[in-house]
Amino acid sequence: MTFEYRTTYVPVRYQTEREGMLFKRDLPMTTPDITSIDEYQEQMNELGRNGWGLVGVAHVLRGVYSIPQANHAGGGAISYSLTDGFTLFWQRAKPSTN
Template identity: 40%
Template sequence: MNQYEYQTSFFPVTYYGEEEDHGYNSNWIPTSPNPESIYDNNEYQKHMAEMGTKGWELISVQPLLRGAYGSDYTGTYGYGYSLTAGYYLFWKRILPS
């Protein structure tokens, strides 16, 4: 019976955004993900190639979510939503006998 070892990697996602200024304070509001922060990332490409070369098999990918929240400048109402902060990559490979 085969025995396995496991490893986890993480790659963050960056966002495009805009500054929201209410006079007394300002907030940076993320508006859309920047997909290039993953697939144009040289470290990501290097890591994927290295893991494959070393015999690791990618078995699962899971997003890490974080909450984003705010309110209008008067404080009358609030809002909240989730953003993908990055992705966990789960790997396995067979241990040598």
């Protein structure tokens, strides 16, 4: 039996939150926005209906680095890694060519 493979990518979006009364600033992105989870689930179900099986998942990281503007009171540079998305690995059996 032989197989064929494909990959898909699912991005992770984050909610933007702000803080401060006088000097508003964006907070570091830490809360995932899962409002589109149904859309991704439907895409995965479609692949399953077409014979694709999920065989692996790898998260993709990105670095976030922020230096506050000079007019903001307090605070220093912020850096951290953040999950940017997931690469999904799929396989299905190839039809016989007999």
